[in-house]
Amino acid sequence: MPKFCANLAFLFTERPMPERFAAARAAGFAAVEFPSPYENVDGYADLLREHGLCMVLFNLPMGDFAAGERGFANDPQRREEFRAGVGEAVRAVRRLRCTRVNALVGIRRADLDEPTQWATVVENLRYAARRLDEAGAMLLVEPLNAIDTPGFFAATTTRALRLLDDVGVRNARLQFDCYHVQRGEGNLLATFARNVERIGHVQIADSPERHQPGTGELAYERILPAIDACGYDGWIGVEYRPLGLTEETLGWMAPFTSPA
Numbered sequence: 028m029p030k031f032c033a034n035l036a037f038l039f040t041e042r043p044m045p046e047r048f049a050a051a052r053a054a055g056f057a058a059v060e061f062p063s064p065y066e067n068v069d070g071y072a073d074l075l076r077e078h079g080l081c082m083v084l085f086n087l088p089m090g091d092f093a094a095g096e097r098g099f100a101n102d103p104q105r106r107e108e109f110r111a112g113v114g115e116a117v118r119a120v121r122r123l124r125c126t127r128v129n130a131l132v133g134i135r136r137a138d139l140d141e142p143t144q145w146a147t148v149v150e151n152l153r154y155a156a157r158r159l160d161e162a163g164a165m166l167l168v169e170p171l172n173a174i175d176t177p178g179f180f181a182a183t184t185t186r187a188l189r190l191l192d193d194v195g196v197r198n199a200r201l202q203f204d205c206y207h208v209q210r211g212e213g214n215l216l217a218t219f220a221r222n223v224e225r226i227g228h229v230q231i232a233d234s235p236e237r238h239q240p241g242t243g244e245l246a247y248e249r250i251l252p253a254i255d256a257c258g259y260d261g262w263i264g265v266e267y268r269p270l271g272l273t274e275e276t277l278g279w280m281a282p283f284t285s286p287a
Contacts, residue, residue: 205234
């Protein structure tokens with residue numbers, strides 16, 4: 028049976044952030060995720076405790092997201108900034124009792140050759156994974172499809188897994204976002220089944236518009252049972268842009284949740 032967690036950067040955005048925790052709990056979620064807790068770690072820890080929620084996932088600092096940055100692990104001139112961000116993430120892991128931290132590795136630098144960027148990513152991810160391991164957390168690497176994020180340094184599952192091979196540490200795994208895989212690669216179920224032992228977290232949205240399941244081309248009535256059948260028993264992050272009020276878009280979950 029799938030275990031769903033609510034991504035509070037996508038769901039319940041009709042409310043200010045502090046109110047989304049209560050809304051997620053009222054909608055039946057036992058866990059949440061969102062990209063950046065750094066602006067209010069203590070406050071979020073209090074909200075998690077108040078509403079009986081666990082924090083499943085957040086990201087390493089991603090740089091200037093509004094300006095188009097999607098991480099900067101490939102930039103050798105920002106090694107110290109990256110390491111400082113890992114330190115922030117370790118502190119947040121301990122305060123929020125979160126066990127997974129996702130790394131967006133960055134947009135390709137046109138002024139740097141591929142080997143330099145590759146080596147920088149590997150070095151930075153290895154450092155992050157080891158620091159997170161000390162705090163009891165796992166590092167994840169997420170491919171972002173090249174349609175939505177042109178130039179992303181790890182745009183496919185294959186490339187992300189090659190990075191993880193070179194990083195070579197036990198607590199680094201793949202974040203499998205069904206939306207990104209479908210948009211950028213296709214063959215979603217075959218790719219999942221082939222790599223299930225290396226997957227540390229799953230996220231879902233329909234494709235191509237990234238709305239709730241049932242609005243696009245992905246047959247989650249088949250995909251979710253297939254993920255179960257592969258033996259994956261981790262959390263599945265619900266990360267879509269609701270068409271309508273969030274609570275009105277959650278009906279697709281009913282067949283996959285246990286009776287109260």
